Amino acid sequence: MTQTMVESRPGTATAQAPAGEGQARSREAVLRVFRGDASGGSEVEYRVPVAPGMVVLDAIHWIQAHRAPDLAVRWNCKAAKCGSCSAEVNGKPSLMCKTRLDHFAQDRTISVRPMKTFPIIKDLVTDVSWNYEVNKRIPPFKPRPGADWRWQQSDVDRVQEFRKCIECFLCQDVCHVLRTHELKHQFAGPRFFVRIAGLEMHPMDGEDRSGFLKDHAGIGLCNITKCCTEVCPESITITDNAIIPLKERVVDWFYDPLRMVWRKLTGR
Amino acid sequence: MEKYETHEHDVLVIGAGGAGLRATIEAAHQGVSVGLVCKSLLGKAHTVMAEGGVAAALAHVDPQDGWETHFRDTMKGGSFLNHWRMAQIHAQESPDRVRELEHWGALFDRTQDGRILQRAFGGHTWKRLAHVGDRTGLEMIRTLQDQVVHLGVPVYMECTITRLFTEGGRIAGAMAYWRESGRFVVFRAKAVVIATGGVGKSYKVTSNSWEYSGDGQTLAYEAGAELIDLEFVQFHPTGMVWPPGVMGLLVTEGVRGEGGILRNAKGERFMWKYLPEARRHEYAVDEDEARRWVEAAVENRQTDDKRPPELSTRDNVARAIYTEVREGRGTPHGGAYLDISYLPAERVQRKLPSMYHQFMELADVDITQQPMEVGPTMHYMMGGIRVDPDTASSTVPGLYAAGEAAAGLHGANRLGGNSLSDLLVFGRRAGLSAAQYAKALASNPRLDEREIEREAGETLAPFERTSGESPYDVHRDLQTCMDRHVGIFRVQEDLELGLKTLATLKERARKVRVEGTRLYNPGWHLARDLANMITVSEGITRGALLRKESRGAHSRLDHPSMDPALGKVNFCVSRAGEEMKVAATPLPEMPAELRYLFEMAKEKVG
Structure with a gap:
């Protein structure tokens, strides 16, 4: 599963693993993601394999592809240029695409919730x-x-x-x-x-x-x-x-x- | 069938990036009823990511510039496979379109005498790109978006069009669903403008967002329109290669425009080696001349020195980096070094603020102190819907296309900066023509209720299946297939294998199963987009198989040179029942007065 996150560049075959990557590969992050809609909901826990430099949005995408294909999230550029992937990460309003997992302590659960000020549509998507x-x-x-x-x-x-x-x-x-x-x-x-x-x-x-x-x-x-x-x-x-x-x-x-x-x- | 809402417009614009917004504005100015549909929220379309600038021969910095030179650069950059008339219109009209943006409130960076500042970019003879630091696209999209909002045009946000309806061969409307609720919407429309962008999400390493799934090309193809030049896929030379989550993310050509130097792991400045002989005279002869050119640019003064070799065209730089890596001279993460740190940190931060933050926050690299690691990333489709140059009309009456979804302007390779100007010039023309067509139409085309019902059934089918794969798995395999078999360098066997794999993927995509409800369900949305990606991917692969030569962005290892005979044709994809048909169609010939421009400059045509 980790393979999808750290796969080397297709075509450019010489990508070498830098020092420390092997260690990072075995790591898992624990995310508690809000799942629900206007009628209610709760945080659901997901364990996600961590790759170097990974951001919260990468983790959400991993969950979509492997655990919950209907997990709702808005995103576009994944480069902090479009302002789509806003959410509250550990209570702080943040862009998920620039919030790095390695900024959190390894043993700490990361909570991801939709913006509170706007009515919820589903999961991490709100009505703005x-x-x-x-x-x-x-x-x-x-x-x-x-x-x-x-x-x-x-x-x-x-x-x-x-x-x-x-x-x-x-x-x-x-x-x-x-x-x-x-x-x-x-x-x-x-x-x-x-x-x-x-x-x-x-x-x-x-x-x-x-x-x-x-x-x-x-x-x-x-x-x-x-x-x-x-x-x-x-x-x-x-x-x-x-x-x-x-x-x-x-x-x-x-x-x-x-x-x-x-x-x-x-x-x- | 279940109840659905219906909306009626003279002109329906699909896509709210630069081209769709500009088309909307123009159509609204014509006094017709316009509706604008987009898959994301307004203001999030791909244009927002455009960084380096918009190409227009304003001649503010280099007074020698003019539309003729811009025209010649565009044709040369496209290896003369461009439609000459599109390139001419584009070069002639882009200065007005940029000035118009300024009058709508856009704030471009300034020259010392207070006019719009222009920067150098690959393949452009003169400093030509009007820009706002490295966030030109954001400035453009906000300016256009504000115009649309204050014109009171209805915007259908987070709404996906799944099919175009025709009646007697002409456009009659479109079917859509709300991404939020999953409910259906039917649009009655006399004319449709497609401005949906490209198909980057067919590839794994891409600078494109999820929205880029070839929707417009597929909608047009299904409605009977012709697509051309699909084999020409632009790999931008500089995408991020590390960390894995951002692989493919764009590093603006503005870095090289500001003086960025490419080196391999051995420290060699390799771009000189890869300059095509026919263009070598356009570039600095050595490091000294390149350095003098950068110094002049920094000091905002004229120079006779030629530009650095890093400012070669994108196809060429992408191949160069790829080759350096393949031959074992790549950086630790499989790219090349791009270095701008030799310039004063203050200047780098002012001219390239997004790049500074992007690398600092996502890769822990301070670009004012260290080189970046970069490698090719799928960035842009030169091919797309065949349009008439003057009216932006497709081969289906009532169907128009502009921007990346349309084809013809860029030929075999697009120059950086020519996309933003393309959006403005042809977005405007598409909106204008669609409005005129709608006004002239005597009767409202009718929609067939059975077709609506059939389409609804097809869209909901993945919910009905009790077994089947996840669309995410099929999507991942599609990306692997395109990266491996239809990438930068192509060979017959790979392409044939790719085509075979695509046939299997098409079958698998028809059988995917989605979980959950219709409420904001990304898995379901992907299931629908997937079919479009596969259709366009098939077109890319079929075109690439037939084009047994190397031209522009299309490089065949088994056919390394240009074939003059193939320089006279476009490969044209169209639907024949359930089959995809590909035929060579003649490229329109450039008239004598335009050929003369090349003769004057002692340049070879073709």
Whole structure:
């Protein structure tokens, strides 16, 4: 069984076993994977042969191929670029494709559960459609009229950080406003503050999203505990670089006394 | 039969990568009703993994560039088996498509004078690839996705199309199931655009995701469309070779574009040895010239020095690495060393951030300090659905195709960066033509209830069986078969053996049994995808058997040179009842004014 995991490159026959591989080959990992659907479920234990460098998603695939062909999991790129394989590994929101088995103590059972913030569909797959609904409501990119489409790299370094987001929704999963207080109807969540920051700080954008941020996205509900930043697999500094500057924009626009007078006078 | 939901659209787009999204946008702009169906969640399609950049002769960095050079590079890269008209349209239109993306909000890296920056890539004469670090595909897919979302187009996510319906030979709709619930969906549509990508999952060592199972090619084939050039499978030279779980994962050509050097285990820089004589003059003569070229690129200045030999075309670099390994000069894990660590760490991290993290996190390798180990990985299908270059129409009325699922642009080998531009240029044309076709259609095609019922029965059959293999076992054996018998280097006996094995696999796939319920059941989903993979794999193998020459990505050890006669034909696969038919069809001849471009550059055509 281990053979499938450590098989050498077909065709390139000279692959040699590096030192230490033999030892790793005999190892087994014990995974407790949530199995169930909306009606309930429980963790099921699987023993999986471990190959060097193996990640949790490899183990899940092994279980599918050898033990439970109907084990539901989302995945695509297996390279931390698509953000599909989000789950909670030992309680931590993680991408399964970049969570290495050898980062856990050998004798420790690894628990793999679906994201808690979203309704379960089956096993490790949750219904994340709410995120797509939020996204639809965000005022889109609107180029400033007559803009000169030239800018320096330094003008976009900041905004390119936000555009690294792979929409894994781990930040949404960990955010206590959504996870504990279940305020999905009032709060857009960190992912969409990152998206809005990317639009607001785009050098050519002419839209104003302050009203949307305050009244529809509920940015005031975030009390900057930075949990989202901690779980971001793209290392986007969500709280400091996206949410706080957006909060400042909203405060400036709606609560600055001079602005309030200006808005009264101009009717904006 | 059980109840199913029905949706009606003028144009149904299958696949939500770059080509499908661009087609959707264009069709929606034409004012017709469009539906977009995808197997994954929106924004997860393969385009998201594209790294290095999108090729377009913007001439921002190298002012000598222009569509004519891009055209010539594409034709040369494809060993002149490309459809000349597709290559021409592609080279002419890609700059506009890139600028359009920028106007939709995409943020490309910048030149010093504030325009879109371009980098070097294999086979491109000039620095041509607009890019965003090494995550160009992500930027493209988000930009296109946002357009689609704000156009209000219905997106049917996690929905698999299993069959196209025709009426009187023209497209009438499609049958699908929701991956989540396993329930059936019927789409009535006047026109269908296939943008489903390739078939990487037929191979074990591949850079492709599970979605790449040849669905579009098979749907079209079953509906009566012609497929061409299936024997041309691109093995990307640089996939990760270690650790085993990530074997095949892509290492962007951008590493070589930024100056990455390939060496074997003996420390030899081997690429000079493998440059084709006819192209040798396009590359640096020695290490000094190659180094000067990299220095100029880093400092963002013009140079007369030629590019390093590592920037040869992908087919050539893949064969070179493979040969080095086979002849005993491979690295400990059976690859070659790819080294970028001689550049300042800060630059490597800025230009190749995903690669830095990928190797650090998955392989414990710091690419700013150590070389990477890389080897060939199945990456791309040059072949696919035969389309008309101007309209992207297949040979079935109402059926269109774009992107990797379509064929013709890349000929025998695709240049890096030409895929992202392909998606935009031909995605747009497919959406436009499909919308125009749908508008002109007088009556709605009708669906046959019996066909719907038959299709539902076939899809559910694996649940009914009380015995049979797991689809995972058949899939594993398919991958082993394709890796072993229809890989980078091919010979007659291997290919014949492969074809025999495929026949057995086809039988086994017909008898697989799945466990569990219809609720989000990956085993069941695989059972369905498996049939598509086997169909396309058979086409690849049959084409490879007939093409008794070596051209582009197709290398026959028993026929090592190019055969000029075979340079004038495409092998065309079509369905004849239950049998697969393969016929040689003439390649359209390039008109005199385009041949003249090669004469001007003193280059040989063919």
